[in-house]
Amino acid sequence: MENTLDIKVLGDTEKEEEVNFLMTYGGTPIVHSLPAGQRVWLERVKGIYPLHLQSQQASAKILDWSRINGLDQPGHSIVFNEKALPSGTLSRVVAVGYPERLWRSADQKxxxxxxxxxxxWLLRLPDVYLGSWPHPYSNALTVAVDVIDVADDVDLKFFDAMAKAKVHITYFVLSSVAAKSAATLKILQSKGNEIAYLGDRFEGFKGQSSEMQAERLKKLLQEMRDAGFTLPANAGFHAPIESQDASTEKLLTNLGFSYFVSFMDRTDVREPFLPPTTKEVANAATSLIVLPRTITPPEDAMEQNPDNGLKQFLTEFDLSTEAGALSIIRFPNQSLLAPEELDEITTKFANPSKKIWSATAGEVVDWWRERQHLHIDLDTKAGIPRLTVNITGVEPLRHSASVLINLPYPNDSLRLIPDGNDLKDVSITPTDPWRAAVKLENIKPGKYSWLLRFDHAK
Known part of the structure; x- marks a missing residue:
């Protein structure tokens, strides 16, 4: 495989019994129809274990359910590349590191x-898909701080460290400490950070009666109001110890909350989503959006593994970033991280080559709601590929969205020819040798079409 396809085989998963979940990299040319970071269970069959592969580009990795076991393995499960043959002809390769037997038993869709x-992609046919995050970003980062102790100068210093990496923070506040923390929280809020809601006390909601939960949530809102914080339009909630149930979600909707943060067991993907109970109002401003938290917090990882916990966290973050995912990183207020540990983390957050969109949880939710109004399609007109973008709603796009287009040949130039519309203020930028991005910004609702022309690079 290495000599013929430029693909190295680094081993298999025979000795990794729990490593049997394919984890996809969203937005790549060959796995873009699946959400970022989706878990796909693979059957474990003796003698035909999935391979760890290495090549130019990767689109999936095999891990355990928690996405932790297998992190140290450098290989990937799906890789692709393009190379020139001795004749000069370009040849494309996609290698899937699991056998047909496992295809049949896995999720068929x-x-x-x-x-x-x-x-x-192999047939060099155009393909279009909507970017998960605002242009030009390929993944998203939200730093969440659970305020369970009184916020003070320690928290101001923590924000100053994050601010150097241009990171704003969402503070989920326990209402029992809100009054004593108000002065510090208002300073943080004035610096562009978000104030959200944690609970009335540090106790989970799951399993409690609906009446008790309603009473607790009303107390939470009242204590936050008394501390000077009114419920905003995009109010967020993060249950203590991430313990909530269907009653909690119904109450949050009725009280006007916009989103909540969940643990990774709430979904198999690493993107925001609408709970099944609210699919019928998917575009309504009142529907809750779920933000899954899928990475072990740094201080939790270091407590579990004092020697290598920070390394594990940084590796998890790298993988989530590679997958084009939403990375919600949770910290406690009164953080005990040493300055050098915090510096290592913020340096990773600030890496410009990773195209990381650093946003508060509320900003992520605002974008995800707007993204629901974008619909794209690819057909042909007189044999020419045609892209159609349909923007619903009543307001122009506030975020810059991207339509990603696979190119027939590396570094091809893409031209858009308006088809029945006079919209010309869209820009095209290459994202990598195989794709170009069409940037949509400040565009009014409506239906727009363009014919796609590809000019081969010389």
Whole structure:
């Protein structure tokens, strides 16, 4: 495989019994139909263990359910590349590191999506998909601080460290400490940070009666109001110890909350989503959006593994970033991280090459709601590929969105020819050798179409 396809085989998962979940990298040319970081269970069959591969580009990795076991393995499960043959002809390769037996027993929709995307790329056929995050970002980072102790100068210093990496923070506040923390929280809020809601006390909601939960949430809102914080339009909630249930979600909706942060067991993906109970109002301003937290917090990782916990956290963050995912990083207020540890973390957050969108939880939710109004399609007109963008709603786009387009050949130039509309203020930028991004910004609702022309690079 290395000599013929430029793909190295680094081993298999025979000795990794719990490593049997394919984890996809969202927004890549060959796995873009699946959400970022989606878990796809693979059957474990003796003698035909998935391979760890290495090549130019990767689109999936095999890990355990928690996405921790297997982190140290440098290989990937799906890789792709393009190389020039001795004749000069360009040849594309996609290598899937698991056998057909495992295809048949896994989620068929996921397997078919991977096969479909891969074949279109191999056949050099145009393909279009909506970027998960605002242009030009390929992933998102939200730093969340749970305020369970009185906020003071320690928290101001923590924010100053994050601010050097241009990171704003969402503070989920326990209402029992809100009054004594108000002065510090208002300073933090004035610096562009978000104030959100944690609970009335540090106790989970799951399993409590609906009446008790309602009483606790009303107490939470009252104590926050008394401390000078009114419920904003995009109010967020993070249950203590991430313990909540269907009653909590119903109450949050009725009280006007916009989103909540959940643990990774709430979904198999690493993107925001609408709970199944609110699909019928998917575009309504009143629907709750769930933000899954899928990374072990640094201080938790270091407590569990004093020697390598920070390394594990940084590796988890790298993988989430590679997957084009939403990375919600939770810290306690009164953080006990040493200055050098915090510096190592913020340096990772500030890496410009990773195209990380640093946003508060509320900003992520605002974008995700707006993204629901964007619909794209690809068809042909007289044999020419045609992109159609349909923007619903009543307001122009506030965020810069991206439509990603697979190119037939590396570094091709893409031209857009308006088809029945006079919209010309869209820009095209290459994102990598195989794709170009069409930037949509400040565009009014409506339906727009362009014919796609590809000019081969010389």
């Amino acid at each position: 996921a397997m078919e999506a991977i096969a479909h995307n891969s074949l279109l």
